[in-house]
Amino acid sequence: MGSKLSIIVFSGTTDKILSAGVLSQAAAAMGSEVNIFVTFWGLLSFTKGEKKMMLPKEFEHMGQAMMEGMAREHVKPWYEMIKEAKEFGAKVYACSMACGVMGIKREDLDPIVDDMVGAAYFLQQAEGGQTLFI
Amino acid sequence: MEGVKIIDSRGAACPGPITDLARAYRNSKVGDVFELWATDKGVRADTQAWATKTGNEITEVKEDPEKIVIRIKINKR
Numbered sequence A: 001m002g003s004k005l006s007i008i009v010f011s012g013t014t015d016k017i018l019s020a021g022v023l024s025q026a027a028a029a030m031g032s033e034v035n036i037f038v039t040f041w042g043l044l045s046f047t048k049g050e051k052k053m054m055l056p057k058e059f060e061h062m063g064q065a066m067m068e069g070m071a072r073e074h075v076k077p078w079y080e081m082i083k084e085a086k087e088f089g090a091k092v093y094a095c096s097m098a099c100g101v102m103g104i105k106r107e108d109l110d111p112i113v114d115d116m117v118g119a120a121y122f123l124q125q126a127e128g129g130q131t132l133f134i
Numbered sequence B: 001m002e003g004v005k006i007i008d009s010r011g012a013a014c015p016g017p018i019t020d021l022a023r024a025y026r027n028s029k030v031g032d033v034f035e036l037w038a039t040d041k042g043v044r045a046d047t048q049a050w051a052t053k054t055g056n057e058i059t060e061v062k063e064d065p066e067k068i069v070i071r072i073k074i075n076k077r
Helices: A014-029 A040-045 A057-072 A078-087 A096-102 A119-126 B016-026 B043-054
Strands: A004-009 A033-038 A091-095 A115-117 A130-133 B004-009 B033-038 B057-064 B067-073
Touching (some): A004 A014, A033 A119, A040 A096, B004 B016, B016 B033
Antiparallel strands (some): B057 B067
């Protein structure tokens, strides 16, 4: 108990955001405090509206097979994973600077996002725990 | 089997089973016994890690062709 996982979601492709989802949900289930800080390309999936599947160019040809594999194995979409993590208290923050750069306003963010904050706040939340940059 | 609460996570991929266990744990009390049913192959190691982390105890692990069954005794809330 008393452990903490903080994840910086920088990447915008679905494969990497899925990793962030799995780790968030698992850490939350383990009783850890979870903080997710979404910045730059990651923000494209944390605005309101449909979550589009995006894969890195070199793996695009595998998209269909991956979707089929995920359906077969009952892997939930990353959005559901983060929602499950939030059920255990995980927090999702959007980077205020990157939102500014990308023209994203507070009201454009998906309801899954708890707040728009700066780097100093995130670092303070993450202090003393494990931090991943994805 | 009296008093054993079954958590049926068969078919759920990681980290589904451990999440189902954590959800049941939230409403548990000391002395409760859970039986986690799962098909995800990571569930043995994951449940062991969860039990170590939360201070609870795995009392039995069984595997049959359809599922892995892990019995967990709640020692700590």
